[in-house]
Amino acid sequence: MMAQLPGLGQFRRDKSAAVIASIVMGIVLAALPFLIGSGLGNSWLRIVDFAMLYIMLALGLNIVVGFAGLLDLGYIAFYAVGAYLYALLASPQFGLHYPVWLIIPAGAALAGFFGALLGAPTLRLRGDYLAIVTLGFGEIVRIFLNNLNAPINITNGPQGISGIDPLHFGGVTLAKPISFLGFTIPSLHAYYYLFLGLALFIVFVTIRLENSRIGRAWVAIREDEIAAKACGINTRNIKLLAFTMGASFGGVAGGLFAGFQGFVSPESFNLMESIMVLCMVVLGGMGNIPGVILGGVMLTILPEIFRHGAGPVQLALFGKILLDPEALRMLLFGLALIVVMLYRPAGLWPSTTRRREFKGESTTDVLKEGE
Amino acid sequence: MSHSLLEARAIGKNFGGVTALRDVSLTIKQGEIYGLIGPNGAGKTTFFNVLTGLYHPDGGEIVFAGETLQASAPHKVAKRGIARTFQNIRLFANMTAMENVMVGRHARTHAGVLGAVLHDRRTVNEEAAIRQRAEELLHYVNIADRADDLARNLSYGDQRRLEIARALATEPKLLALDEPAAGMNGAETGDLRELIEGIRKDGITVLLIEHDVKLVMGLCDRVAVLDYGEKICEDIPSVVQNDPKVIEAYLGGSLA
Numbered sequence: 001m002m003a004q005l006p007g008l009g010q011f012r013r014d015k016s017a018a019v020i021a022s023i024v025m026g027i028v029l030a031a032l033p034f035l036i037g038s039g040l041g042n043s044w045l046r047i048v049d050f051a052m053l054y055i056m057l058a059l060g061l062n063i064v065v066g067f068a069g070l071l072d073l074g075y076i077a078f079y080a081v082g083a084y085l086y087a088l089l090a091s092p093q094f095g096l097h098y099p100v101w102l103i104i105p106a107g108a109a110l111a112g113f114f115g116a117l118l119g120a121p122t123l124r125l126r127g128d129y130l131a132i133v134t135l136g137f138g139e140i141v142r143i144f145l146n147n148l149n150a151p152i153n154i155t156n157g158p159q160g161i162s163g164i165d166p167l168h169f170g171g172v173t174l175a176k177p178i179s180f181l182g183f184t185i186p187s188l189h190a191y192y193y194l195f196l197g198l199a200l201f202i203v204f205v206t207i208r209l210e211n212s213r214i215g216r217a218w219v220a221i222r223e224d225e226i227a228a229k230a231c232g233i234n235t236r237n238i239k240l241l242a243f244t245m246g247a248s249f250g251g252v253a254g255g256l257f258a259g260f261q262g263f264v265s266p267e268s269f270n271l272m273e274s275i276m277v278l279c280m281v282v283l284g285g286m287g288n289i290p291g292v293i294l295g296g297v298m299l300t301i302l303p304e305i306f307r308h309g310a311g312p313v314q315l316a317l318f319g320k321i322l323l324d325p326e327a328l329r330m331l332l333f334g335l336a337l338i339v340v341m342l343y344r345p346a347g348l349w350p351s352t353t354r355r356r357e358f359k360g361e362s363t364t365d366v367l368k369e370g371e
Numbered sequence: 372m373s374h375s376l377l378e379a380r381a382i383g384k385n386f387g388g389v390t391a392l393r394d395v396s397l398t399i400k401q402g403e404i405y406g407l408i409g410p411n412g413a414g415k416t417t418f419f420n421v422l423t424g425l426y427h428p429d430g431g432e433i434v435f436a437g438e439t440l441q442a443s444a445p446h447k448v449a450k451r452g453i454a455r456t457f458q459n460i461r462l463f464a465n466m467t468a469m470e471n472v473m474v475g476r477h478a479r480t481h482a483g484v485l486g487a488v489l490h491d492r493r494t495v496n497e498e499a500a501i502r503q504r505a506e507e508l509l510h511y512v513n514i515a516d517r518a519d520d521l522a523r524n525l526s527y528g529d530q531r532r533l534e535i536a537r538a539l540a541t542e543p544k545l546l547a548l549d550e551p552a553a554g555m556n557g558a559e560t561g562d563l564r565e566l567i568e569g570i571r572k573d574g575i576t577v578l579l580i581e582h583d584v585k586l587v588m589g590l591c592d593r594v595a596v597l598d599y600g601e602k603i604c605e606d607i608p609s610v611v612q613n614d615p616k617v618i619e620a621y622l623g624g625s626l627a
């Protein structure tokens with residue numbers, strides 16, 4: 001391997017390339033809702049808004065699964081906690097209408113608390129056992145939400161809570177077009193910019209954490225818990241921190257979801273959703289932030305493409321619809337997952353580390369040697 | 372080298388019916404290289420595991436630097452100043468050599484989530500210091516050229532060195548090495564010997580489990596011999612070598 005320090009010229013070129021890339025990226029991201037809105041219509045813009053929420057969820061789960069190596073199948077519960085907190089504090093349900101800037105951080109904090117609550121009893125568990133307990137936790141939260149309508153009605157049970165206040169800041173609500181310096185920003189566009197801003201913030205936090213003492217401790221625990229302890233890492237606290245941080249991202253996304261949708265019900269937080277977010281993390285490239293973002297975008301958009309495409313394509317090919325597009329959508333989706341996992345087992349965009357791991361470039365296998 | 376750094380008093384450890392350690396007492400003095408030898412299954416690694424808090428002893432107590440260590444969690448033991456390596460190398464396989472050593476700085480650094488996210492001056496300085504110290508240690512154990520390679524891709528000898536560098540990163544008073552020369556060739560063992568001598572010169576006390584009798588006898592100031600979980604001898608190498616009980620333990624071991 002040629003380990004050569006890049007010359008200063010090379011460094012400058014890299015830096016200006018990065019600046020240009022970020023400017024182009026910024027322009028594309030800023031123009032995206034207008035391109036999609038006018039090109040494909042508002043339903044697709046809604047899907048893109050949802051993709052932003054899923055990116056936040058995937059990045060949160062990535063801290064637990066990708067960094068710390070703790071398999072969590074109940075992650076969607078934290079999304080539910082954030083969503084229901086928003087719904088209860090800003091809807092006619094109790095006649096409460098707290099401001100958004102208060103509820104969203106409160107949702108992050110409460111979800112973080114639930115994260116610690118899930119983490120504490122599962123500290124000694126790993127792998128399959130941890131997966132089963134977290135799966136149970138996710139289901140318990142959903143069932144609670146489903147049943148907390150009697151004897152005292154808190155959540156409205158399976159009917160869910162509707163009439164939730166849209167996201168609003170002061171007198172400005174995102175549910176209506178916003179006039180600004182003579183421009184008019186349509187509602188879905190405004191949501192897009194808000195979600196994009198928060199998603200970028202979460203990306204920023206995740207990158208900072210990854211390259212820190214805490215991030216290294218998470219990965220160390222994933223790699224070898226006993227060695228991590230011997231290095232002075234309080235594995236209990238650091239694992240709890242992973243659960244808490246990951247959950248708080250989910251809480252933020254949940255609050256945004258409730259305000260965006262105007263309606264929440266337990267159905268939105270079932271096991272399938274947890275698995276979907278896990279797929280985003282694994283398919284994109286566990287532990288690698290760009291990969292996880294890619295996973296979030298693809299798994300939000302692909303099923304919709306299948307849903308919208310399945311009908312017309314069948315009509316064009318066979319002149320009639322043979323298979324229900326809804327069923328076909330999941331079929332194609334499953335197929336796509338299998339294909340990716342077969343040909344890119346480390347994910348679509350793995351970190352350099354995991355790519356090497358899966359290619360088995362290792363020259364020595366002493367690390368696998370038994371006791 | 373006068374006062375004792377570590378005192379183990381009557382340590383006992385059973386696994387079901389197996390007695391891995393029985394009433395093992397030993398004293399390690401500040402600044403010495405102390406050897407712990409014995410046939411396979413004698414209980415050496417078990418002693419390390421008790422010492423570093425991975426196992427709870429069934430009896431006895433350990434006093435380290437004047438304070439009792441008993442029933443401490445492993446991460447607290449590391450903080451107190453005992454670092455170790457493992458008989459079956461335990462590196463963070465998919466982290467780079469550099470990152471492995473940086474993790475070793477965990478116990479001596481403080482940055483939390485807020486610092487990591489906000490990058491305040493203290494955290495930035497601390498992170499730079501962690502990196503610098505890790506670089507120095509990679510140089511110290513002579514694998515600086517592998518800094519950016521994954522630990523799993525290092526050669527066996529380099530992995531052993533990396534594990535030592537990571538242990539040193541915790542700023543130990545006592546460095547416990549579990550068979551560091553296992554699987555090394557003659558030249559590598561010679562280098563290792565120099566490394567251990569250098570570590571002692573830098574003021575760190577060394578506890579060494581080793582099978583290579585020549586290495587132990589040449590390197591250690593004092594040696595204890597374990598057999599079936601009991602200490603059968605403790606003295607300077609030349610005496611231990613000629614002790615009839617020791618000779619029997621080793622002969623018996625090799626005949627069985």
Ligand SMILES: Nc1ncnc2c1ncn2[C@@H]1O[C@H](COP(=O)(O)OP(=O)(O)O)[C@@H](O)[C@H]1O
Nearest residue numbers: 386389391409410411412413414415416417418
């Ligand atoms: N975790 C464990 N569970 C059960 N038995 C163990 C365990 N660790 C060690 N032993 C037993 O304790 C005895 C001492 O083992 P060990 O300390 O590894 O010996 P050494 O390192 O001297 O070769 C052996 O009989 C071994 O089988």
Ligand SMILES: [Mg+2]
Nearest residue numbers: 415416417458
């Ligand atoms: Mg051993």
